[in-house]
Structures are given as structure tokens and as C-alpha cells.
Amino acid sequence: MASFEISNSGLVSWVDEMKRLCKPDSVVLYRGTKEEYDRLADLLVSVGTFRRLNPQLRPNSFLANSDPADTARVEEKTFICSRTQDDAGPSNNWVDPGEMKSRLTKLFDGSMQGRTMYVVPYLMGPQGSPYARVGVELTDSAYVVLNMSLIARTGRPALDALEANAEFVRCLHSCGRSATQSACYAKTWPCDPERMAIVHFPEERLVWSYGSGYGGNALLNKKCFALRIASCIARDEGWLAEHMMILSVTNPQGRKKYIAGAFPSACGKTNLAMVKSSLPGWRVKTVGDDIAWMHFASDGRLYAINPEAGFFGVAPNTSSSSNSNAMATFTRDTIFTNCALTPDGDVWWEGIGYDAPAGTIDWTKQCRDSSETSSVLSGCKKDPLCHPNARFTTSAAHCPCMDEDWENPNGVPISAILFGGRRSSTIPLVCEARSWTHGVFLGANLSSETTAAAAGQVGRLRRDPFAMLPFCGYNIGDYFAHWISMGSNLTRKLPKIYQVNWFKKDSDGHYLWPGYADNMRVLKWIFERCEGKYEVRSTALGGLPYPEDLDAVGLKISSTDLQNLLTVNASELVPEIDSMRNHLNAMGPRVPATLFRELAAMEENCART
Ligand code: OXD
């Protein structure tokens, strides 16, 4: 093995052991410098994994096309192999850790032959933060290394932290080898779709991921460490690792508040975190778009850090009108995956805000002739040019709306927490929890219509508690209890909790709420509620705004539609309560009794109205 300038003996011996197992041709330490980045990008261009985009249009940016069998997170192939099945709980796939290790050892044995094993140390959290943690990923994918170097603090900051013999999370990744993979992608996107396995060993703070090179399956710092493993660490140490964006809102008088929000994948977290306010004098800035690590500090307030350093966002439907800050962020130094390629060497996707030029090549590298392109645009052809889960990977350093304190080592103080999903009916635009426990109840029952971020059917309603169903690394019942216990210390100044839904539709199937920049109006109401303004209208679901308190100046919305958005309909709530009960029962015997008491109280309230 290359002898590294690393004094961490645990790391040296682990790399040695994994090298003996995976048998790479060589082992290379990634130090996170620009020279290394450029060299690896050139390498990926030379083998055809990357296509360099037109430097005049998008400097230092690349397009990668994955194997069509490897385009999203694979939840049914993701495992939490804790010592007992009970600790993984009913929401996770579980196999005995010893058995899983022996299965995977066979797959990893020689899996890196003919490839390089990159050793990628990374820091999750701002440098110097007492809340930051170190991870190391061993991977045979240069594509993974480059993506990680945009979304995490790779190299030096982590190496410095590791010198002190610090603990670190071990992440092993191989794209694997498949006997059956389609010939045209075999070289540019190695993967093993038949035998993919994304496996967590929480007690060992260890992740083994085999067979996929895509997103959360392979960038192990993100979902695997910062959510699944970190949620176990947070339970043990008394903090929260959450699938939440974090933003700041500043009012016209210059007062600022921070809000965190959990939304299932591809429900608009990035757009909300970067929203451009439609209200004069009100400003939003971004702390993070996907993950929040939150701790109560000695002043009794909840503080959040963003453990990441960049964005791995969904490209389709990102446009100058939906998210101009994201559009400005990825004008350069960005990796795009599974987008379409225009004849002048730029990327394109459905919902980018302009038509695809004739001759645009789709994400499977098929050239569509102009008649086909226009038929796609007019909706005649079903297949989109860009994959619905196509992504941009880009560093927060280029984002024009980062909050001044986004890298504050102590984090930012959270005044409100949002839970949101895609619900075409039942759930109002915004609703305030009566208490912390009631907020936990709303979070535990969060639901959404499914999106393309995970493999499987799109548009199906599923309960996704705290947007953590695919990301909670332990028994979800214990997770609910952990949330309740975080609020039970009476000296704490707890954030208020809200449920939001930008996606309610009228009976003709049209969205009632314009969303995007106008979500600022909801943030304003929440901001001012946190300052003690307004009364709420009590309903079985929680406290709703009076329509006149929601700033609708300049908004083209009928009073009927506004009324509809701010109404909880008892006839819709009855089946909702049944569905919540089934869901809480399905989450197993460790679901705290308090949540069933909240459900019973809701049912009584509903019967009374
Ligand atoms: C993501 C996801 O990539 O939630 O952030 O799937």
C-alpha cells in the first residue's frame, strides 16, 4: 500500500485490510486539491464516463450518463444490519450482520481488480465545529470521488482531524462487476444491478455498498453516513440527524430567524432553501438543502449545522423561475448526471424553461431527430429526454444565496421546524402543532406522493415519517421516542412545529397554491407567529391561519381557493385518521403510546367538528 502521511493507525490498517479483499491495481489517497480533481476529470473524459460541456457555456462542467439500470436510490436493496432485527425495526431491511458480511465479502473479493482504490477522507460539518465528524470512503469510482469533492469537505480538513487518531466512519464502496451488464455502458458506468447492496452496520459505524455508482447509493457521506449512521450516533449522544433543509428569513426590519424543514426526496427542499422572496423587504438565505444535524446548546436553544458542503439536486423542473439561485450556482464547476445534451454542448432537462434545441441527445445517448424532439415537447412521446431523477452536483461555494453563518461552527439557532410532503388533498397549506409532542405526531405521520428519487412507482401515497423512512438507521419507534424525549426537558426553548403542503389541488386537479417564491408568504406567517403575532384557528389537525393573516397582496388567488387551502375537511380527515392508525401500528410495538394518545385526541376533535 502507498504509505500515506497519515498517523491514524486505525485508518492505515483498515485500508490495508480492504485492499487485500478488493485487490485494486493501486491505492491512491485523495487530498482534495484542484490538481487531483482536474486529473481525475480528464481521466473520466478520456474513458467516456464524462463529457466535457462547452467551456464557453459552462466552464469546467461535465455530463455523465449512468447505466439505465442504475439511476436512483435502491431502497429495497438497502439494509440496516444491526445486531438484532428489533434494532433495525419494521421500516428497514435487515439481515444478520455476520451473514451479510460473508455474503458481501464474496462480492467485494477482487471487485476492484483492474481499478484504482481511492481513499477519500472527508469532514461532515464546518471546519472547527465541535459537531463535525470525519468519514473515509474507499471507492473504485473516480466519478464518486469527484462528486464527493463537490458536496463534502474532502482531503485536508479531514486529514487534519484524523491525525489525532480520531474516530471515523468507515465507508467501503465498489461499483462491482456484472456478467450481464449492457455492453454499451459496461466501460463508462460499471455497476452490478443484479447484486446491488447498500449495507449499514450501525454499531460498527460502518457502511459497505456494492454494485451501484449512483447518488445516495455510492456517495456514502450523504444518506448512508450523514443520515443512517448519524441518526444512530445522534440517538446514542442525544442530538438529531435529520433529512432537513435549513434557511434563514430576514424581515424588512432586519430581524433574522432560522427555519429547518423535512420534506421527502424531490418535494422541493432545494427550491425552498434557495427561494427568492415574492414579498418586498423579506429575504431568504440558505444554510443547507438536504441534511441538518441539530443539538440543544447551553442557552436551551436548538442549533443546526449543515454537514454538507454542496448540493446533489434534482435537475428536472429547475428553472430561472423555480430556482434562479440554483441556476446561478451551476453555471460552472458542476457535474450533471443523466441530463440531455444539446448540440452546442450544454445540458437540458424538462422544465428548464425553454425548448430543447433540435438534435438534443437524450440521457441514454440517443439522438432524437427534430420531429421527435418537438413531439417530446408537445407531450406526444412519453419518454423524457432527461431522466426524471437526473442530478446536478455542485459546491455551495458558488451559490449566491448562502447565509453568512452557514459555516458557523456552532450552527444556527432554529425557531421553527416544518414537515411537508406532496398531498393533493386533505392537508392544508400550513398548520401549527399545538405542542412539541403534537408536532412529533405530525412528523411521525408525514406522507407524500412518491417521486423518482427512489426506484419504484411514482405518485403513490406513502407515509414517510419525518421524511426519514428510507434514512432512519434504527427502529423507527425508538426514533419517535427520541424526538419526544428531546422536547421533554423543560429548560429548553423548543422551536415551533408546522406542517406545510404546497401541492393541494382543486377538484379539477389544478394546484391551488402557486408555490416557489410565494411560499415566502407562508414563511412570513410562520416568522411572525414565532414573534407571537396572530391567533390560530383551532382544528382537529392543528392551528390554521385566518385567511386575512396570510399576506396575499399581489397574489392572484380567489378567496374560494384560499379558503380551500386553509381548511381541514372532516370528511377527508376520517380516512386520514384510519390511515395514520394503520401506519403507526405498522411501525411496530416500540411506537410511543403518546402518539396513539395524540391520534385519539385528533379523532375526538374531528368527531366534535
Ligand atoms: C436526495 C434524496 O438525493 O433524498 O437528497 O434522494
Ligand code: MN
Ligand atoms: Mn434528500
